[in-house]
Amino acid sequence: MKAHGRRAVRYVETVKLKFKPSRTTIIIAVVAVAAVAWGLTSGGDPAGQSPGTLDDPARQACTDFAAGRDAADSKGPRLSLADNVLASTRRTDNSRIADSASALGRKANDSDQEWTEAADGFAAACKDAGWSAP
Numbered sequence: 001m002k003a004h005g006r007r008a009v010r011y012v013e014t015v016k017l018k019f020k021p022s023r024t025t026i027i028i029a030v031v032a033v034a035a036v037a038w039g040l041t042s043g044g045d046p047a048g049q050s051p052g053t054l055d056d057p058a059r060q061a062c063t064d065f066a067a068g069r070d071a072a073d074s075k076g077p078r079l080s081l082a083d084n085v086l087a088s089t090r091r092t093d094n095s096r097i098a099d100s101a102s103a104l105g106r107k108a109n110d111s112d113q114e115w116t117e118a119a120d121g122f123a124a125a126c127k128d129a130g131w132s133a134p
Contacts, residue, residue, distance in 0.1 A: 052094035054129040061088035061101060062126035066133055069119060078108040078115055085122070100125040 021029075052058075068081040082105040089101040100122040107118035 052096050052129055054131050055093055057088050057090070057092035058094040058097045058126075058129060059131060061085045061092065061097060062131040063134060064088055065122055065126070075109050082108040094129055096125045097122070097129060
């Protein structure tokens with residue numbers, strides 16, 4: 001600080017950084033951010049997982065789903081069915097069936113197409129794990 005008369009004046013030095021990203025750096029950064037964002041929002045792809053084993057909770061979830069799928073023609077019955085299926089999958093060690101059941105629950109209140117895709121995904125997870133209708 002320098003004193004000028006009765007008041008003190010502060011001198012502040014600024015440092016300028018010289019960073020000019022190249023076009024390649026910007027493209028790489030954008031692609032990296034997009035990949036991270038996609039990974040966070042996709043929630044994983046249950047279809048990409050191994051089928052796993054059909055333990056008793058998974059078997060019960062698949063059976064509950066098969067028994068209620070035809071009646072789940074609107075949002076209320078879909079939510080109820082998804083709740084029943086999710087209750088069974090809480091105890092399963094089969095991650096693909098559990099993940100597919102979670103997707104079923106998330107899509108129960110969505111469009112018919114989204115519900116059908118989630119329902120088909122859950123049915124495929126059950127079939128791939130070795131479940132068949134009783």
